[in-house]
Amino acid sequence: MPQSPQPHLSQRALQAAGQPIGPLMSMALANPDIISLAAGFVDNQSLPTSITxxxxxxxxxxxxxxxxxxxxxxxxxxxxxxxxxxxxxxxxxxxxxxxxxxxxxxxxxxxxxxxxxxxxxxxxxxxxxxxxxxxxxxxxxxxxxxxxxxxxxxxxxxxxxxxxxxxxxxxxxxxxxxxxxxxxxxxxxxxxxxxxxxxxxxxxxxxxxxxxxxxxxxxxxxxxxxxxxxxxxxxxxxxxxxxxxxxxxxxxxxxxxxxxxxxxxxxxxxxxxxxxxxxxxxxxxxxxxxxxxxxxxxxxxxxxxxxxxxxWLGHVDKLRNVYMERCNAMLSALATHLGDVDGCHWHETQGGLCIWLTLPNHIDTGLDGGFLQAAVDAGVIYVPGEYCFASQGEPANHSTIRLTFGVQSAERIEQGVRLLSEQVKAWQ
Ligand SMILES: Cc1ncc(COP(=O)(O)O)c(C=O)c1O
Structure with missing residues (x-):
């Protein structure tokens, strides 16, 4: 049997491999009820259909x-x-x-x-x-x-x-x-x-x-x-x-x-x-x-x-109100559920759509660390912080998480942070 020829991939294509989004999406899709604090999407309800x-x-x-x-x-x-x-x-x-x-x-x-x-x-x-x-x-x-x-x-x-x-x-x-x-x-x-x-x-x-x-x-x-x-x-x-x-x-x-x-x-x-x-x-x-x-x-x-x-700017004012409520919901849920857990800290962001959470050192939040799967099984998903570190210079901190508050309602954010914090406490 003649061997089938090997496909050639460019060096650039090989260098594109390993982006985190694919596996995270698959995990989220396997569990449709999951609370995603991972997605970088914007709020669906506020999308400006009539202005557009x-x-x-x-x-x-x-x-x-x-x-x-x-x-x-x-x-x-x-x-x-x-x-x-x-x-x-x-x-x-x-x-x-x-x-x-x-x-x-x-x-x-x-x-x-x-x-x-x-x-x-x-x-x-x-x-x-x-x-x-x-x-x-x-x-x-x-x-x-x-x-x-x-x-x-x-x-x-x-x-x-x-x-x-x-x-x-x-x-x-x-x-x-x-x-x-x-x-x-x-x-x-x-x-x-x-x-x-x-x-x-x-x-x-x-x-x-x-x-x-x-x-x-x-x-x-x-x-x-x-x-x-x-x-x-x-x-x-x-x-x-x-x-x-x-x-x-x-x-x-x-x-x-x-x-x-x-x-x-x-x-x-x-x-x-x-x-x-x-x-x-x-x-x-x-x-x-x-x-x-x-x-x-x-x-x-x-x-x-x-x-x-x-x-445009009138619409942005409305968006600010929507996201401010969600941002506050996430910050207050973090304070309630993780405020007294040693090794947990985050920045009180003044805007945007994300919060960077650091967990105790012994928790590896990465794809292979076990904690992510436990969080997904509990019903919440996040972006492992390890993807956000440069290839050189400051070393990656594998106990970090990117949380986003753009997509979920304030109630779901509170629920998601609670589920996440239960896992953090279970891993103590
Ligand atoms: C920091 C930052 N820069 C740029 C972008 C790119 O957004 P877009 O390509 O939709 O304009 C994003 C999207 O999430 C972002 O977070």
Whole structure:
């Protein structure tokens, strides 16, 4: 019998293997009544059907312009939408900082992508060669960690505290990399400054500025960018907005901003964006034109109409109320059920959709640790924290959990945290 030929998989495809979502979804699907505190979905009830219908109707009843919305758009993305996003970014920063900082950013520096994940991937693919390094908070958004790995790059974790990435630890990490002769491989520092996924932390304005200063100071042989992934910026339930890192870099020389309407409007529309320094606009545009030469035009036109007709921020106010209740439900359930258990702690997030929970050291929350299966059997599922650690730098903490409160009702959140805490106590 002739041997059947072996399929060839690219190195990149092999590097894409091992993403956590598949096994977690299978576990959740095997138990349909499970309370998922794992999903990164948004609240289903609040999805803006009527606003979207109103905007779509306007887009599709505009004569020839309607036809244009159903035609390919430009590689960069819809101009009106880019203009609106730029204005929004500037207004938010000026409002948060209480000043009128002049900005110097062109529309050519803005790209619309089908979700900010695609922008982050494109960016990584544009600035990284295999072996290059991205510094990031420990823990960090695991999809971005996966993207860097897929490209053959390394993520290097930097210690965090309740205020996010610690500037002194960032400085120490750069010193360490320099002593290993790897400084020239450092391309960027990735941050989720507002209500980090998974850490739940928010960088203060001072820390944001310090991180930017560090990036500038260490840009010796090569430029080191600061990526500010602002996916959750608008989902604030407590405290005052802080200016984006971009505010301290008005020429956008070192900062790259990523944003999305997925959390603050609808992930089904899947419109995200990126704003890049001038020198990256050409190369990133070239990469993009290989990938899609333009995000779905209709979605962009609908989002542009939602923004132009001022239908967006009112909706965000409603979302804030929904999520604030759930966030409070999760924080108070954690305090009630785990507040007096030694070794359990979490950050009191001021917004976003997740809470980072640390359990006692002897509990391994990972896929093979036994605890996850016990939690699933008890009726609750979470994302094991081990997926959220970089490949180098700060070591992974295997006793951590990412909890999300976006999908379940306050009652189910309370029930889920109670079930989880019963398992924690049973494993004491
Ligand atoms: C920190 C962070 N960045 C980016 C994204 C990407 O969202 P999207 O691709 O839907 O815009 C997410 C989604 O969960 C996220 O949590």
């Amino acid at each position: 219908r109103q905007a779509a109707e306007k887009v599709l009843t505009a004569g020839d312009q309607s036809k244009a919305a159903l035609q390919y758009g430009s590689n960069h993305g819809d101009e009106q939408l880019r203009q609106l996003i730029l204005q929004y970014t500037i207004d938010m920063n000026r409002h948060a900082a209480g000043d009128m900082q002049p900005y110097n950013v062109d529309l050519d520096q803005i790209f619309i992508t089908p979700g900010s994940n695609q922008f982050l991937f494109l960016l990584a693919d544009t600035i990284l060669d295999p072996g290059d390094i991205i510094l990031c908070a420990s823990p960090s958004y695991f999809v971005f960690i996966g993207a860097v790995k897929n490209i053959g790059g390394h993520t290097y974790g930097v210690a965090t505290d309740s205020l996010g990435l610690i500037p002194q630890a960032l400085e120490a990490a750069l010193q360490q990399l320099e002593s290993e002769g790897k400084l020239s491989r450092v391309r960027a520092i990735y941050t989720v400054p507002y209500f980090d996924n998974p850490g739940g932390t928010t960088l203060s304005a001072e820390r944001g500025q310090e991180i930017l200063e560090i990036a500038k100071r260490w840009s010796r042989e090569n430029k080191i960018y600061v990526i500010a992934d602002e996916a959750y910026r608008l989902l604030r339930y407590q405290g005052k907005d802080v200016p984006s890192i971009h505010h301290w870099d008005p020429e956008l020389e070192h900062t790259i901003v990523a944003g999305t309407f997925s959390k603050s409007f609808s992930p089904g529309i899947r419109v995200g964006w990126g704003i890049v320094p001038r020198e990256l606009a050409g190369p990133l545009g070239d990469q993009k034109s290989n990938l899609d030469f333009g995000a779905p035009h209709l979605s962009q036109k609908i989002m542009a109409t939602v923004l132009a007709d001022k239908l």
